[in-house]
Amino acid sequence: MSHPASTAGDQPTTHTPTGLIAFAWALVGIPLAYGLYNTIKAASALFGG
Amino acid sequence: MAVPSFLARERIVARPGFNRWLIPPAALAVHLCIGQAYATSVYKVALVEHFDTGLTQIGIIFSIAIVMLGLSAAVFGTWVDKNGPRAAMFTSAVFWVSGFLVGSLGIYTEQLWLLYLGYGFLGGIGLGIGYISPVSTLIKWFPDRPGLATGMAIMGFGGGALIASPLSRQLMNWYDPNYDPAVAGTVPSGNAVAGLFLTLGLIYLVFMMFGAFIIRVPAANWRPDGFDPSTVKQKSLVTTENVSANNAIKTPQFWLLWTVLFCNVTAGIGILEQAAPMIQDFFRTGATSTVLAATAAGFVGLLSLFNMAGRFVWSSTSDYIGRKPIYMVYLGVGIILYVILATLGSTATWIFVVTAAIIISFYGGGFATVPAYLRDLFGTYQVGAIHGRLLTAWAAAGIAGPLIVNGVLDARGTPGELVAGDYRPALFIMVGLLAVGFVANLLIKPVSEKYFEPTQTDVPTTAAEPERSTVR
Structure with missing residues (x-):
């Protein structure tokens, strides 16, 4: 999924730590998973669950 | 209107090698928070009972917020484009969180007008600025897949309610043990809703500031690897x-x-x-x-x-x-x-x-x-x-x-x-x-x-000073 950017010019390059990307995605992904789980649980009542 | 230097667009221009996949979670950090606006039904009845008023009077809070969303997005859109996503996300967080804090005070002190002012007016401004804050940045980072990029962020607005609804019920249950979300007919106390507003405000402050501080804009000449604009x-x-x-x-x-x-x-x-x-x-x-x-x-x-x-x-x-x-x-x-x-x-x-x-x-x-x-x-x-x-x-x-x-x-x-x-x-x-x-x-x-603009007008990022960028 990672897609490093490229650019022209002689600016100093950087490296985005993989850990930071993973942390950022986890920070938004975990609450979203919590919300999805609860919503699917509620929606299951529709199918007699 | 100038912004403090740490929020300025030129401070967040990404250096070559920056990984653009850090941008969607920054956008989601904002949209997942402001998406709470769709979860107001979980405490609506509690507010009706607390203020001893009707559903219409409580519904006005949400109506003010949505009207302010539309107005602030329209009025501040140019400001957002000029000053960049960090200034916009920071400002959105300040308004959105202030809305919750003022709203909480309004519930504690039983003053409905403070809820109108807080969640409705201030929160609505936060909603409008926050909603548009990451959009143009995502489009610039993903010129090859703009639909995917904006879809991810705006999906977050829908997802925000999915998180806020069960979280709000759980928090109100903690603040008012007599309230059991699993039992139909039980209603949380007003103070439980006030506590909820305070807690949500603080949680959203952390998340939105995280988004504001990891967001970056691409340099003017930046293109994704292998991307040919002519296609x-x-x-x-x-x-x-x-x-x-x-x-x-x-x-x-x-x-x-x-x-x-x-x-x-x-x-x-x-x-x-x-x-x-x-x-x-x-x-x-x-x-x-x-x-x-x-x-x-x-x-x-x-x-x-x-x-x-x-x-x-x-x-x-x-x-x-x-x-x-x-x-x-x-x-x-x-x-x-x-x-x-x-x-x-x-x-x-x-x-x-x-x-x-x-x-x-x-x-x-x-x-x-x-x-x-x-x-x-x-x-x-x-x-x-x-x-x-x-x-x-x-x-x-x-x-x-x-x-x-x-x-x-x-x-x-x-x-x-x-x-x-x-x-x-x-x-x-x-x-x-x-x-x-x-x-x-x-x-x-x-x-x-x-x-069409007469010359290349995609200047906001060209005015940047990458050597001062805080990007690592």
Whole structure:
């Protein structure tokens, strides 16, 4: 999924730590998973669950 | 209006080698928080009892917030484009969180006007600025997949309610042990709601500030590896030119797209607003419905899932089939689905559920695809500001949708006694609206050259000083 950017010019390059990307995605992904789980649980009542 | 240097656009220009996949979670950190606006129903009854007032007076809080969303997105759009996403996200966080804190104070002190001022007015400004804050940045980072990028962020707005609803119930249960969300009829105390507002405000402050501080803008000459802008230009309607926000609203394309969004959102709100009573009314025999209240709540949950998924799936699909064709699907297939819902919806639960779920996925998709459509038509120069102005269609639809449905239902009977046939006039009005939107979409042609900016105007990032960037 990672897609490093490229650019022209002689600016100093950087490296985005993989850990930071993973942390950022986890920070938004975990609450979203919590919300999805609860919503699917509620929606299951529709199918007699 | 100048912003402090640590918020300035030139401080967040990414250096070569920066990984663009850090940008979607930054955008999601904001949208997941402001999406709470769709979860206000969980404490609505508690506020009615706490203030000893009616649903209408409490509903005004949400109405003020949505009106302020539309107004602030339209008014501050140019400011957002000029100062960049960090300043916008920071400002949005300040307003959104202040809204919760002032609202909490209003509940503690039993002053309803403080809720209007806090959650409604201040929070609504935070909503508007926050909603548009990451959009143009995402489009610039993902010129090869703008639909996917904006779909991810705007999916977060749908996802925010999915998180806030169960979290709010849990927090109110902690603050008021007498309140049990699993038991129908129990209502949390006002102080529990005040505690909830305080807690949500602090949680959202952390999340939104995290988004504000990891967001970056690409350098002016940046392109993704292997991306050739000329391949995008080959698609019809897609321009490599730029149109300013002030010029965009002078074009017929802007108003045609405004009409498209208005019709699509109004039609979707028609179902969303009435989801729980609607499914019960469609399967009512005499005084009782074959659909239980718990099942109706499950239906609302299912619609939330399709609303969120539609934002991501349909917007991403638009990168492959094009913006105009995907809106033909939203509106054209939407017409067929509404007709099926009106004529066959009461014959079987699965027909009702499937058609409603797909309609709501189109509603979400319409929201998420529109920034990429604007990018195609007007370029990236002030796409955030143009998007902000287009969102007035959302505010207008937020008024028109419930007015149409409630107006028809009020004329047909009393809540609790309505049946499928009573919904038909409202559903056929939605069919007519979708037809208007379909025609408006068909009429959209490339923007006339006279509106193009004379030179390369994608300057906000070219003015940057990368050597001062804090990016690592």
